[in-house]
Each structure stands twice: as C-alpha cells, then as structure tokens.
Amino acid sequence: MNLAVAVMFLNEEEYLPKLLASVARQSRPPEHLLLVDDGSDDASPAIASRFAERHAYARVLRRPARARSADRLATASELMAFEWAVERLGAPYDVIAKLDGDLELTPRCFERVVAALERDPRLGIAGAALDLRGPDGTLRPERSAPWHVRGATKFYRRECWEQIAPLPPMLGWDTIDEARARMRGWRVAAVELPEGNLLHMRPTGTHDGAIRGSRRRGAAAWAYGAHPVHVVGSALVRASEPPRGLGAAAYLGGWLRAALHREPRAEPELLRFIRTEQRLRLRNLVLRRAGG
Helix, strand or coil: CCEEEEEEECCCCCCHHHHHHHHHCCCCCCCEEEEEECCCCCCHHHHHHHHHHHCCCEEEEECCCCCCCCCCCCCCHHHHHHHHHHHCCCCCCCEEEEEECCEECCCCHHHHHHHHHHHCCCEEEEEECEEEECCCCCEEECCCCCCCCCCCEEEEEHHHHHHHCCCCCCCCHHHHHHHHHHHCCCEEEEECCCCCCEEECCCCCCCCCHHHHHHHHHHHHHHCCCCHHHHHHHHHHHHCCCCCCHHHHHHHHHHHHHHHCCCCCCCHHHHHHHHHHHHHHHHHHHHHHHHC
16 A cells, blocks of 8 residues: 655654654655644754655645644644645555654554555554653553544545545544544554554643643534533543643533534534444443443
C-alpha cells in the first residue's frame, strides 16, 4: 500500500527533531511525507526544511498566514491544516496518516499499521496506542477507550477518508470521524505494536494547561452528542485523575457551557448513532459486571 504521512506542527522546535528522527528510522518509510507548518514563528520550519533536504520523500508545506484564534484547538485549526495538506498532496496514495509533531515513533510503526490495513480490508481508521513519560522516567499508557484512535495518530484508508471527509471543524472531530466511518461499515482500531506504544512527549490537550484541556474535552462531548449519562460517567472517571476534582469540574463545565450556548454539533443522524453505541456499551458493561 502507498503510504502518505502528514505531520502537523506549530511551534514544535522542542519535539519535532525527535519525531523526524523516529520517522527516518522507520523500517518502512512513507512514499510521501508532508511537513505541514501551521503558522510557526520559532525554529520548527527550519528544522523541517533541513529534514526535507536530506530525504527525497519529504517536503514542507506552509499554510498561508491568517489571524490567530484565541484557542487553536477549539477551532480545529489542526484538522483544517490536515485537510488543506491532503488536497495538495498531488500524488496517489492508499493510506493517508495524520501525525502530531510531539510524537516519537517506534521503528516499525508504519510497517505494522500498514500491514494491519492490508490484512483487514474493512479496517478504515487505524493508529497506535500512546505512552506518557512520568516525572520518574517510567512510561504509562495514555488513557484511551479501546474503540478509539487518538487524534495524534490517525491512519485513514483512502476509500474511508473519501467517504467521511470533510470533517466539521469543531472540537470532537476525532470522534466524529470514527463514528462516520463505523456508520458506513468500516472498522476502527488501534494496532498493537509488540515493541511498545508510541511516546507522546506532551499529554493530549495540555499545551496550554490541563484544566483548559479538560474543558475542551467536555465541549467536544457536546459537539459529538455524548449521552448525558456518559458525560457524568466520564466526569467521575476524571475525578480520580490529576488534577483531582478540578479536571472533572472543568470537563462538566465545558459540556454545560457548550450546551447553554447551543454550540455547533455534528449531524443529527451521527448524534443518534453515537448515543446508540454508548447505550450498548453501557448495557454490556452492566451485564458483564452482573455476570462476574
């Protein structure tokens, strides 16, 4: 399969060198690597340019200058930059991947994900699990539902991508894409990497603070139509995680604020589909616990 990869970055001079070094070490390099600068004003564009000079499969795309928003993630600027880059790929591909600039890949990541897509023709969206490094240097998995692929590492089969794109530019787009895919009969799965998970050098949504990140996740739950029972359950789970209590309150506050302001949401049929999935998962959880 022909693999194209788009690396999204904005002021990632601290992390981008490690990501690019891990791309260069891949046992199965991509046919095309787009290094997509979304408006950096640090050294990261120069880092990307030097890499592209040394690797024929890579090139740098600089998204046109535009007014900065108060919250880039809330306006899905990263998603829009990815879709902008895909339109400018100008080459055939079977798989298009979106990677964030703060990852470090295992050496066989591309090989194993592409192999999984080749084995299963109904696998439409794939990715890999992520690890975080704690203050003591130990690694722990970044929490994620087993049916979800993190937005930092998305591999889309071309046929699936063409059926679900364009995605709505809103928080929760990386849940909306998967629900759209499942509605159309595709599977979504993180691929197990025997050599270990990818390293997420910065926890999801924390580049401007964990509290703000929790608030965004609550607003995202509104955008993709999470059932209120699911929202409360997610808040209870977050109550036991740092920042203890505050993260759960911020999550609920983000959801409530979005609801009160009637923020934009995904299409009604997708909201119904997601709520049906959530009810089935909750029922199955209750049945498993009752039985065991």
